[in-house]
Amino acid sequence: MNYYAKPVARLIDELGKLPGIGPKTAQRLAFHLLHAPPEVAANLAKAMQEARNAIHHCSLCGNLTDVDPCFICGDERRRRDSICVVERPRDVASMEKARGFRGLYHVLHGAISPMEGVGPEQLNIRNLLKRLSGGEVKEVILATNPNVEGDATALYLSGLIRPLGIRVTRLAHGLPVGADLEYADEVTLGRALEGRQEMK
Amino acid sequence: MNYYAKPVARLIDELGKLPGIGPKTAQRLAFHLLHAPPEVAANLAKAMQEARNAIHHCSLCGNLTDVDPCFICGDERRRRDSICVVERPRDVASMEKARGFRGLYHVLHGAISPMEGVGPEQLNIRNLLKRLSGGEVKEVILATNPNVEGDATALYLSGLIRPLGIRVTRLAHGLPVGADLEYADEVTLGRALEGRQEMK
Numbered sequence: 001m002n003y004y005a006k007p008v009a010r011l012i013d014e015l016g017k018l019p020g021i022g023p024k025t026a027q028r029l030a031f032h033l034l035h036a037p038p039e040v041a042a043n044l045a046k047a048m049q050e051a052r053n054a055i056h057h058c059s060l061c062g063n064l065t066d067v068d069p070c071f072i073c074g075d076e077r078r079r080r081d082s083i084c085v086v087e088r089p090r091d092v093a094s095m096e097k098a099r100g101f102r103g104l105y106h107v108l109h110g111a112i113s114p115m116e117g118v119g120p121e122q123l124n125i126r127n128l129l130k131r132l133s134g135g136e137v138k139e140v141i142l143a144t145n146p147n148v149e150g151d152a153t154a155l156y157l158s159g160l161i162r163p164l165g166i167r168v169t170r171l172a173h174g175l176p177v178g179a180d181l182e183y184a185d186e187v188t189l190g191r192a193l194e195g196r197q198e199m200k
Numbered sequence: 201m202n203y204y205a206k207p208v209a210r211l212i213d214e215l216g217k218l219p220g221i222g223p224k225t226a227q228r229l230a231f232h233l234l235h236a237p238p239e240v241a242a243n244l245a246k247a248m249q250e251a252r253n254a255i256h257h258c259s260l261c262g263n264l265t266d267v268d269p270c271f272i273c274g275d276e277r278r279r280r281d282s283i284c285v286v287e288r289p290r291d292v293a294s295m296e297k298a299r300g301f302r303g304l305y306h307v308l309h310g311a312i313s314p315m316e317g318v319g320p321e322q323l324n325i326r327n328l329l330k331r332l333s334g335g336e337v338k339e340v341i342l343a344t345n346p347n348v349e350g351d352a353t354a355l356y357l358s359g360l361i362r363p364l365g366i367r368v369t370r371l372a373h374g375l376p377v378g379a380d381l382e383y384a385d386e387v388t389l390g391r392a393l394e395g396r397q398e399m400k
Contacts, residue, residue: 003293005266007251014247017240019232020225031290032219033248034255034264040217041252045245047214048233051207052241055234064234066205090231093203 008034060131062107062124064089072105079103082139085128085157087111087150095143103141106131111149112156118149120156128157132164139167146173208234260331262307262324264289272305279303282339285328285357287311287350295343303341306331311349312356318349320356328357332364339367346373 004012008030016026033041057063058070065071072078072092082103086092092105108123131137140161144150158168173191175184184192204212208230216226233241257263258270265271272278272292282303286292292305308323331337340361344350358368373391375384384392 003296004289005255005264005270007247007254007266008264008289011247011251014244017244018229020228025220027290027293028220029218030251031288034251038252041248044214044217045248047207047211048241048245051211051230051234052238054207055205064205064208066207070205088231089204089208090227093227096203 057107057109057124060127061105062109062127063092063105077102080136082141083128083131083137084141084143086143087145087153091143091145101141103139108144108153111144111153113149113152123153125157125160129160132161132166137166139169142168142170146171257307257309257324260327261305262309262327263292263305277302280336282341283328283331283337284341284343286343287345287353291343291345301341303339308344308353311344311353313349313352323353325357325360329360332361332366337366339369342368342370346371 003009011033012023012026012030015021015029016023018026021029033044054066055064056066056068058065058068058073060069060073063070063072067074079102082101083106084095084101084103085106085108086095087108087110089107092107095101095105106124106128108125108128110118110123112118112120112123132140140157142154142157144153154170158170161168172195173188174195175181175188175192181189203209211233212223212226212230215221215229216223218226221229233244254266255264256266256268258265258268258273260269260273263270263272267274279302282301283306284295284301284303285306285308286295287308287310289307292307295301295305306324306328308325308328310318310323312318312320312323332340340357342354342357344353354370358370361368372395373388374395375381375388375392381389
């Protein structure tokens with residue numbers, strides 16, 4: 001049934017295709033866009049189109065970028081001897097927010113998942129090996145997600161990279177900072193125990 | 201801090217200006233738009249711009265429309281002797297979904313709210329009185345929201361319209377269909393008792 005003028009219905013429809021946006025939210029967003037000053041919708045539309053047009057994958061690390069190499073790969077102040085391997089571009093942002101890492105990244109664009117038909121050949125692995133062949137890299141930090149797919153991917157990559165004589169590490173498992181022991185799941189707690197460290 | 205390429209950061213920023221979209225959701229939506237086929241972003245941008253360009257207020261009822269009069273006011277099969285007054289365009293859609301009403305609508309674009317500085321002169325009331333002056337309308341159904349602002353608006357409109365010799369009614373208060381008496385708030389329950397009807 002059509003309760004709205006066609007352009008409104010179409011806008012609600014397109015908004016409703018976004019992940020996590022149900023029909024009610026789509027409707028609310030549509031009315032917001034129609035009631036707000038015209039530049040709100042115009043700026044959003046422009047940002048979407050510009051991002052789609054300008055953004056591609058960095059030829060070195062595979063991260064999303066509008067310049068090539070990306071601003072991290074192109075940053076002279078970053079260490080070139082360690083590469084942090086992540087699944088998604090958003091993981092680069094998470095790592096950067098944590099601030100601890102000053103090397104370069106490599107984005108796989110996924111993780112090995114036989115259930116979803118994703119094998120190593122679908123991931124950005126060939127470029128990683130090419131980067132490692134230069135001999136400049138001394139350590140690869142595997143920062144894939146701490147779940148089945150991420151662990152499988154880390155294991156696979158470790159098997160490829162360690163024979164090259166490069167140090168391969170994995171982000172530590174353990175209790176999240178600020179967490180409550182009572183509510184930690186037993187697997188996390190087990191890993192936290194396993195990875196316990198000397199008090200300094 | 202800037203963890204993303206500029207066009208991505210700008211897209212996340214614009215998405216985050218939408219109501220109910222926090223930074224995490226904005227980020228998820230942005231990556232979805234960047235990873236999905238290009239037509240997803242293009243269609244959404246187009247729908248936004250078309251809706252903004254094509255949509256205006258119906259000169260009769262004030263509803264959002266791309267034609268004038270809107271498709272409800274222009275529908276010959278609808279009764280012209282009753283007008284249902286609502287606060288927002290989305291309320292027209294809600295009433296239409298309920299299907300019970302076959303007359304015309306009038307959209308106020310808000311409700312009287314001294315707290316938010318909205319008085320009768322900011323609402324689409326003058327046009328309503330103009331529509332009522334023709335003598336064709338026999339009943340005005342006040343379907344403003346059942347809250348303080350909606351009730352105040354209904355009271356105000358009733359005071360204006362009843363002297364014209366037009367029947368003024370208000371949507372019934374009562375228990376929502378399928379509700380549980382145990383969880384009904386006492387005001388609703390009180391109104392439901394007050395408005396009790398004979399069993400047929």
